[in-house]
Amino acid sequence: MNTVRNRFGTALLALALLSGVIVLPRTAAAEERLLIFAAASLKNALDGVAAAYEGETGQRVIVSYAGSSALARQIEQGAPADIFISADLDWMKWLGERGLIDQQSETALLGNRLVLIAPAGSGAAVTIAPGFDLLALLADGRLAVANTDAVPAGRYARAALEALGVWHSVSGKLAQAENVRAALALVSTGEAPLGIVYKTDANADTNVRILDTFPEAAHPPIVYPAAILSGSENPGAAALMEFLRGDTARAIFEAEGFEVLAKQGG
Structure with a gap:
């Protein structure tokens, strides 16, 4: 998997050189921002949560939205995200089977109708x-x-x-x-x-x-699991995961109509 990730990074560096832009190494970039890959249906709520987290901590949070399947495949190909939030359990399991998530960090975060x-x-x-x-x-x-x-x-x-x-x-x-x-x-x-x-x-x-x-x-229960990715090099990922389970995030998620399944500290 390191080979895949290295190839992904090499391709990004080559693109940067061609465009005249120098990209910071992953380890340095990780200090500057947290990157969440999230299901498209989370956009309104998660934009609010990310803004609240930035306001409290000063840590920049970037969220990339798409279908859970597309995001999972990007992660498999080496995309350097820190946290993945899927709209179902299957795609999180798919990544887990490939060793791409920190399974101890996985939590059932939200429900929907x-x-x-x-x-x-x-x-x-x-x-x-x-x-x-x-x-x-x-x-x-x-x-x-x-x-x-x-x-x-x-x-x-x-x-x-x-x-x-x-x-x-x-x-x-x-x-x-x-x-x-x-x-x-x-x-x-x-x-x-x-x-x-x-x-x-x-x-x-x-x-x-x-x-x-x-x-x-x-239909099967609609559950949004969240987990830190095993390739994340950002020590702030754990704090952001805890924030996602906290009271501030809960209020934002509930205001958008989600059922909050996760408990703070759980």
Whole structure:
């Protein structure tokens, strides 16, 4: 794995030399900032948490957002992040199996709910129940979802639709996006009449409204695990992890609609 990380660093250095910019070595750069790789659905809340941490400590925090699957693969390829927050347990486990996280630091940080949304001005109405007629509600439109093979929000959506017996009727009418925020945007801009996203995403966008919430029993529990990466060289990573479990972060997460699972010091 050191070979992969060294190749990643060499490529960055070569790019810097070509552009006339000198990049600090990883060990020096680690003193200056903390880098979090986080699921796209965390953006509003985690931006607030990062700002609060910087305000309290003076330590700069950079957050890179994308689908959990894309971030996990970047970490495997040597991306020098300090902390990873996934939108499901599977991608954290995937990294753990490759020795890429400090497993003692791993914590179940947050919970969320899955909702069906429509544009704010839509007159659509539905109650989610086994066998509900989602196909008729879509009419000629498509259902916006995150990628159902790789992205946690998409996999939760597929699991819920399968459990409710409607997957096969709508599987050919999906508009699949690279992450849940991209799926949200399809509905927010009116490109799709319906979408399945997290409750927190819907709450963050006034251009959409929630039609109904999926039963929790219809899909695996939505858990956001967080862990320090084994390749992190920043001694401040542990303090930031503790802050993520603390009262200040809790208040921000809860204000955005997340359920806080982690306890301070746990």
